[in-house]
Amino acid sequence: MSAALEVVELSQRHRTGGPPVLDRVSLRVAAGEVAVVVGPSGAGKSTLLRCVAGLLAFETGSVRLGERLASPERPEALLGSVGMVFQGFELFPHLTVRRNCLLGPVLVRGEAEAGAAARVEALLETLELTALAEEFPATLSGGQRQRVAIARALAMEPLALLWDEPTSALDAGLRDSVAALVRGVALSGIPQLVVTHDPDVAGAVGGRIYRFIRGQLSG
């Protein structure tokens, strides 16, 4: 059974003594649910995601995901447990779609390639990427790249999934498909956190909406 994602009193500054980018931010996303954080560009949404993922250290507070706890002393505790779909997708351009998805399972979880390949195959199938498995990212469309990014994240069987501005790199026509993808992932039962500057996206995705202004959440 999946666990909830809990952010408690998280504070962070870009430089010591500077104004807080995150000011005692707290939120809770239950298993299988989606939380959407909406706010203007530069409000600190990406900073929040990076702190949750373990890419960025924070000053105070904690992030809890089941038994795992990230704190100012152990900010990287959730690396490898939380999936993230980056704004620019950040696919690895030198690897095929399949290799992009296999890199984590093989290197981090030490899985045999054959074992991981079966799971990746199923993911690619679900995301309608099977025909593109041997393509390199440069040849794919924006929507295809996003689905590869999701497949790559899910291949690690993450305990939560984070989305950073999921529509900004896509054509307008694809926005609805993003909402469908988020809902599809929700069926697996993991908590998801989406940040976006676009209120329409927030509505389409559904789930609880938080507003993010000057480092503080309201909702």
Added chain:
Amino acid sequence: MRPIPRAAFLLVLLGGLDGAGAGEELGRRLHGELRWGADSQGGAPYVFQDPADPRRMVGFEVELAEALAGRLGLRARLVQGPWEQLLQLLDRGDVDVVLNGIEVTADRARAYRLTQPYYAGPQRLTVRRGDAAAPRSREALAGRRVGTLPGSLAERVLRAAGADVRTYDGGQGDMYRDLSLGRTDAVLADAPIADYYASLEADLEVLDVPVGEVRYAVVVRASDPELQAALDRAMAALAADGTLARILGRWRLWTPETGAALGVAGPPAGLVPDAWLEWESTARARPSFWARVVHRYPALLPLLLRGAALTLVLSLAAMALAVAVGALLAAMRVYGPGPARWLATGYIEAVRGTPLLLQLIVLYFGLPELGIRLHPFVAGWLALGLNYAAAEAENDRAGLLSVPGAQLEAARVLGLSRWQGIRHVVAPQALRIVLPPATNDFISLLKDSSLVSVVTLAELTRSYQSLASATRDHLGLGLLVAVLYLLLGLPFARLARWLEGRVSVHLATGVVR
């Protein structure tokens, strides 16, 4: 020179009779070998490659070294190095003696042990034939452009005379060629050099005016009085039994000054200077370019190929070192903590800001003062590799920085460690940026490897210089060697283009972000 009165010389000569026991001990200490340092690039008549069979070293000093070693019950082994550095090779212990036209001077006599001279003769001034304005006396040299060999006694004489001195590393032919071409007004050199090079040129005139006198002696380390004594005994014996006079006679080098210095009579009357005659006939015969291409170059090719092989092996090994150390330095600079960054930056700036030649000389001749004696190949490999590591580090850094930071974040989110992310995600993408300049660097390194000739390695350029000096054929051989360098570099340029194509095939098609 170390003044030895005639009487003492005779005592030494007599002492040679009871030197058998000491000789055995010397032989054990030297492992049966007398390693003597010389520079074949200097050319005839000292030590040079036989134009008829360039695999063979000939010259009056080759014969003298073999005769001396034979007297001591040792085998003579020639160790080659640049002439200006022969005494440093002696300091390093790479050779037991230096025997290569080293002139007796007061400062050398203080720093080393010099044997009895084996040759004494004048320095000769050479000018262009029919040049009315040419300096024809020592007094006329002031302010004139005069060529000579660097570090020679002639250079000191010229400086004392106030001449505008031009020195030539490349060999004895070069300084006379520049005189012919009007780039200098005169050349001052020891009589053997003038006799073997200038006297064959129709447009040059070797003057018979007294400018200075030189004496050549074998140089021994100051700490080795036994070897000096043994060599003096052997020299005295060679003088007494006429061997030395015969050697000098064969090469037409006997002078009255030598006879006076050694206290012996000249070579037997009627001795044919066969070695000189052979040199003269070979040197005067200038086969047509086509004849050289057909007959001479194929014969010389194996020697040049040996040099080329050393160049290639050394360059590949050095590049491997440069790539490995460069990658480490770049990683320290881009990803390391403060001190690692400063260390790497300091190394790169220090190495890039100083000449490779200086680094090589310090590694080879300087480190022995700290008790570290590197083999010539190792010194050359380290100098080239560590120098190019700085260039590779900068390439690698540019490559690493060209990969967006979010790529490493994406790897980290998947759970890859920082190192795994750099290794599997960032580095493969950086390679595309790094490969073209790295290939250029390798081709530069291939060419820069010619510098290692200063540490006695006979790589391609040095092989060329020796052969060109021995055969007096700089242009034709130069073209041949240029072709060899191109052939060495080309495959790597092609390989790099192929690799580049392979690496960038997936990346070049416009990554949309």
